[in-house]
Amino acid sequence: MDLLVVGGGPAGLATALHAARAGLEVTVWEQRAGTVDKACGEGLMPGAVAALAALGVHPPGHELRGVRYVAGPRRADADFRAGPGRGVRRTALHAALREVVLAAGVRVEQRTVRRVGQDGTGVVVDGIRAGHLVAADGLHSPIRRALGLHRSRRARRRHGLRRHYALTPWSDRVEVHWARDAEAYVTPVADGLVGVAMLTAGRGTYDDHLAAFPELRERLAGAGTAGPVRGAGPLRQGASARTAGRVLLVGDAAGYVDALTGEGIALALAQASAAVRAVVSGDLAAYEREWRRLTRRYRWLTHALLAATRVPPVRAALVPAAQRLPRLFSATVDALARPAGT
Numbered sequence: 283m284d285l286l287v288v289g290g291g292p293a294g295l296a297t298a299l300h301a302a303r304a305g306l307e308v309t310v311w312e313q314r315a316g317t318v319d320k321a322c323g324e325g326l327m328p329g330a331v332a333a334l335a336a337l338g339v340h341p342p343g344h345e346l347r348g349v350r351y352v353a354g355p356r357r358a359d360a361d362f363r364a365g366p367g368r369g370v371r372r373t374a375l376h377a378a379l380r381e382v383v384l385a386a387g388v389r390v391e392q393r394t395v396r397r398v399g400q401d402g403t404g405v406v407v408d409g410i411r412a413g414h415l416v417a418a419d420g421l422h423s424p425i426r427r428a429l430g431l432h433r434s435r436r437a438r439r440r441h442g443l444r445r446h447y448a449l450t451p452w453s454d455r456v457e458v459h460w461a462r463d464a465e466a467y468v469t470p471v472a473d474g475l476v477g478v479a480m481l482t483a484g485r486g487t488y489d490d491h492l493a494a495f496p497e498l499r500e501r502l503a504g505a506g507t508a509g510p511v512r513g514a515g516p517l518r519q520g521a522s523a524r525t526a527g528r529v530l531l532v533g534d535a536a537g538y539v540d541a542l543t544g545e546g547i548a549l550a551l552a553q554a555s556a557a558v559r560a561v562v563s564g565d566l567a568a569y570e571r572e573w574r575r576l577t578r579r580y581r582w583l584t585h586a587l588l589a590a591t592r593v594p595p596v597r598a599a600l601v602p603a604a605q606r607l608p609r610l611f612s613a614t615v616d617a618l619a620r621p622a623g624t
Contacts, residue, residue, distance in 0.1 A: 283307045283308060283309055283410075283411075283412045283413070284301070284306040284307045284308060284412065284413045284414070284561075285297075285298075285301050285306050285307070285308040285309075285412060285413060285414050285415075285416060285558075285561060286308070286309055286311065286405070286407055286410065286412035286414075286415050286416070287301070287308060287309070287310045287311070287415075287416045287418060288310075288311050288312075288395050288407070288415065288416070288417050288418065288419050288425060289310075289311075289312060289416075289417065289418035289419040289420060289533070289535070290310050290311070290312025290314070290318065290380070290390055291312075291318060291320070291376065291418065291420065291533065292375060292376065292379055292533070292547055292550055292551070293418040293532050293533025293534070293535075293550035293551075293553065293554055294310055294312070294416070294418030294419075294532070294533070295310065295376075295379040295380060295383045296337065296379065296550065296551050296554035296555075297416050297418060297532055297554040297557055297558060298310045298383050298386075298388045298390075299337055299379070299382060299383050299386055299388070299554075300337075300554055300555050300557075300558040301388075301558050301561070302383075302386040302387060302388050303386065304558055304562050306558070306561070306562070308388055309388070309389045309390075309391065309412075310383070310388060310389065310390045310391070311391055311392075311393040311394075311395065311407075312390065312391075312392060312393075313392065313393065313394040313395075314392070315392050317373045317376050317377050317380070318372075318373070318376050319372050319373050319376075319512065320372050320512070320514065321442050321443060321444040321479065321512035321513050321514040322372055322442070322444065322479065322514070322541065322546065323442075323444070323456070323467040323469055323477070323479045323541060323544055324369055324370055324371060324372055324375075324444075324469050324471050324477045324479075325346060325367060325368075325369050325370075325456045325467070325469040325544050326343070326346075326367050326368045326369070326370055326375075326547055326548075327362075327367050327544060327545060327547075327548050327618060327619045328362050328364040328365045328366060328367050328619045328620075329364070329548045329619060329620050329621035329622060330367075330545075330547045330548035330551060331365070331366070331367060331368050332364075332365070332621060333548060333551040333552065333621060334378075334379075334551065337379075337382065337551075338382050339378050339379055339382050340378065341368070341370045341374045341375045341377075341378035341379075342370070342374055342378075342472075343368040343369050343370035343371070343374065343471055343472065344368065344369040344370075344451060344454075344470040344471055344472055344473070345366045345367075345368060345369075345454060346362070346366055346367035346368055346369055346454060346455060346456055346469075346470070347361055347362065347366060347367075347454045347455055348360050348361035348362050348367075348455045348456075348615065349362075349455055349456050349457075349458065349615050350453065350455040350456070350457045350458070351457075351458050351460065351600070351601045351604050351611075352457055352458065352459045352460065352497075352498075352601065353459070353460045353461075353598075353600070353601035353602075354497070356601045356602055356605060357601075357605070358601055358604035358605045358608070358611055359455065360604075360608070360611050360612040360614075360615035360616075361612070361615075362615070362616070362619045363612075363616045363619070364616070364619050364620060367456070367619065369451075369456070369469040369470045369471040369472075369477070370471060371446075371471045371472065371475070371477075374471075375547075393408075395407055395408060395419075395424070395425065396408050398415065398425060398428055398429070398529070400415075400527045400528050400529065404528060405527075405528050405529060413528070413561075414528045414529070414530065414561050414566075415528065415529045415530070416529075416530050416531075416532050416557055416561075417529060417530070417531050417532070417535050418531075418532045418533045418535055418550075418554075419535050420533070420534050420535060421514065421515075421517070421519055421534040421535075421538055422519070423519075423531065423534070423535035425529070425531075425535065426521055426531055426535050429526045429529060430522075430526075431521045431522050431523055431526055431531065432519075432520070432521065432522075433520035433521055433522045433537075434520065435518050435519070435520045437518050438483040438588075438592070439483060439515065439516040439518075440481055440482065440483045440515060440516060440517045440518065440540055441481070441482065441483070441513060441514065441515030441516060441517065442479055442480065442481050442513065442514045442515055442517060442541055443479065443480045443482075443488045443491065443511055443512070443513045444477055444478065444479040444480070444511065444512050444513075445477075445478055445488055445507055445509070445510075445511045445512075446471070446475055446476065446477050446478075446507065446508040446509050447475070447476045447477075447478060447502055447505040447506070447507060447508065448474060448475060448505060448506040448507070448508045449474065449475075449476055449502070449505040449506075450473065450474055451470030451473075451475075451476050452501070453468075453470065454470065456468065456469050456544070459495050459497075459498050460597065460600060460601055461494035461495055462494065462594065462597070462598075463482055463483065463484045463494065464480055464481060464482035464484060464491050464494055464495075465480070465481045465482075465542070466478055466479070466480055466491075466492070466495050466498055467479040467480075467481070467541075467544075468498070475508060476505075478492075478498070478502065479541075480492070481517075481540070481541055481542065487511075488511045517538060517539075517540050517541060518538065518539055518540060519534065519537060519538045520537050521535075521536055521537040523570060524536050524537075524569060524570050524573045525566045525567070525569055525570055528566070530557045530560065530561070530566060530569055532550070532553045532554055532557050533549075533550040533553060533554075534546070534550070536553060536573060537577075539580070539581055539584040539585060539588070540584050540588055542584050542587055542588065543580060543583060543584050543587070543618050544618065545580050545618060545622065548621065548622045549576065549577060549580060549622050551622075552576045552621065552622035553573060553576060553577075556569055556572040556573065556576060557569055559572075560572070576622045577622070579617065579622075580622070583614075583617075583618075
């Protein structure tokens with residue numbers, strides 16, 4: 283085959299779809315069966331919604347008008363200027379992508395990778411030869427480690443925890459609630475379902491972290507939970523490069539800073555397209571350059587926010603500053619809402 287994609291999440295499926303539409307023979311290997319869930323905020327920025335629509339993927343969800351920052355009684359709102367975003371259950375996004383990928387004639391197989399080798403003309407994965415390999419195997423990518431591309435990071439080990447609540451959404455915005463040591467991301471994902479994700483470097487259970495947000499906890503009191511708490515992390519993962527020979531890293535496998543800005547899906551979709559262009563052109567070095575361009579805004583802004591909000595007085599002043607400087611806050615949200623790399 284021309285391309286083997288390891289990892290059947292959004293990054294891998296989008297890569298396969300771009301490859302099939304470019305005329306490549308492509309197969310996806312995913313070790314998990316069925317529809318795959320993941321602990322994430324589940325809010326798609328307008329740029330991600332547009333990128334999915336361009337692929338013919340229209341996952342069901344709840345329209346999002348913008349972002350609201352909350353700290354106690356303080357509020358700061360910013361609307362999306364480029365059109366609505368969408369709150370989408372991760373399982374609904376995966377199912378919608380998988381349906382379009384299968385309709386394009388791509389084979390999706392349940393397989394676990396054990397050995398990767400390569401030579402000047404291709405890669406050999408567990409005895410199967412392909413022209414190129416895309417590793418879209420997630421935050422803790424085994425292929426990234428096997429190729430010696432993993433870079434350890436000395437940073438606070440931030441984790442994510444997510445739970446769904448069966449109740450009617452009270453807002454058409456993603457609400458980001460700020461506490462001293464954590465953020466809570468509230469995303470309406472259906473008419474009767476709200477996702478609440480916690481990002482924190484602290485230890486404790488989901489309910490321990492929820493206790494830091496008394497107003498939010500009160501609003502959720504009495505609502506039934508829909509499914510278990512899911513976790514992910516440590517979030518920050520590094521890669522020394524995005525390519526090694528005829529292997530390309532895409533999505534979280536290519537390196538990740540934090541979920542703070544909500545750009546994960548948009549970045550994964552943009553990387554998928556860039557990786558396929560590099561394979562088709564035969565210029566894999568172009569993918570490294572394009573990856574850096576596509577992720578530059580995300581990396582700079584996320585690093586800056588993480589560094590600033592580690593300082594308690596700065597963290598406490600963030601929402602009041604957004605209130606006092608609404609144009610700046612709106613411009614920042616608008617930049618995050620645009621397609622990656624623009």
